Amino acid sequence: MQLEYFLLLAAALFCIGIYGLITSRNAVRVLMSIELMLNAVNLNLAGFSNYLDPVNIRGQVFTVFVITVAAAEAAVGLAIVLAIYRNRDTIDMEQFNLLKW
Amino acid sequence: MNLAEGVRIVSFGILGLMMIGTALGVVLLPKIVHSAFLLAGVFISISGLYILLNADFVAAAQILVYVGAVSVLILFAIMLVNKQEEYTELPGRKIRKVATAIVCFGLFALLGTMVLSTPWSLDTTSIPIEDTVVALGEHFFSDYLLPFELASVLLLMAMVGAIILARRDLIPESLVSDDTVSTKLTLPERPRELATLSGDSDK
Numbered sequence: 001m002q003l004e005y006f007l008l009l010a011a012a013l014f015c016i017g018i019y020g021l022i023t024s025r026n027a028v029r030v031l032m033s034i035e036l037m038l039n040a041v042n043l044n045l046a047g048f049s050n051y052l053d054p055v056n057i058r059g060q061v062f063t064v065f066v067i068t069v070a071a072a073e074a075a076v077g078l079a080i081v082l083a084i085y086r087n088r089d090t091i092d093m094e095q096f097n098l099l100k101w
Numbered sequence: 102m103n104l105a106e107g108v109r110i111v112s113f114g115i116l117g118l119m120m121i122g123t124a125l126g127v128v129l130l131p132k133i134v135h136s137a138f139l140l141a142g143v144f145i146s147i148s149g150l151y152i153l154l155n156a157d158f159v160a161a162a163q164i165l166v167y168v169g170a171v172s173v174l175i176l177f178a179i180m181l182v183n184k185q186e187e188y189t190e191l192p193g194r195k196i197r198k199v200a201t202a203i204v205c206f207g208l209f210a211l212l213g214t215m216v217l218s219t220p221w222s223l224d225t226t227s228i229p230i231e232d233t234v235v236a237l238g239e240h241f242f243s244d245y246l247l248p249f250e251l252a253s254v255l256l257l258m259a260m261v262g263a264i265i266l267a268r269r270d271l272i273p274e275s276l277v278s279d280d281t282v283s284t285k286l287t288l289p290e291r292p293r294e295l296a297t298l299s300g301d302s303d304k
Binding site: 006007011018031032049063071078 | 140144151155158162182188227
């Protein structure tokens, strides 16, 4: 099992996450794509930890921190989506264009 | 990793295909509930890949945190914002999807080229450690102590922030009068006034 297979898989997941982030109109799907991207990064880190640093598994330490931060960010992001839905009665990303120039 | 090489290759193939398939389902399916369940499938297959990478604690933490908490949170959010609306068709939406797909393919080609052409300095002499939980614990309390403590502060901030953002609106001021209430207590007491929750008390 070589390192490159895991890195390619993580790169594919990251690109799928970017596609979902840019093209989805539902705000919850945008947050799900962000979770996909964070998981791709985690897979990369775990792969590096196993193949480049198997004794001090510092990649896995980093992975645990990314899992923590991603969970916290998902909670706050979904709370924001709920607040927006209460005020604007829609979660269509095309209509949140107040910051558009 | 004590599994045979063939078992590892087959497991990697199955888990990789499952991960890519469910990830494509997350971003492409029209109904958001199906996407949420497939997202849990992505997390489970990534956990399997962690086990192939000798990261057993991280695999367990992934299942607990992502499948157990984040997926459930996303499903609750979908239930709460359950608006069946037909999106208005925008002009040029198809072009945007095709262009984004081309850009994503290009990015994947770039990353793949970088991955395949870099001479990774693989560590083939050391044996992977057996007890990752002990090693992670040692790291968290010796050289990664500061990020560990900051992560706990971050979780507290996220919890307080999410509660405040998602709270229902407070009692409007028209329903609460600002008069003082006289109590029937025998002890002499300063008459207390009802404080409105919006912070407009007369202090």
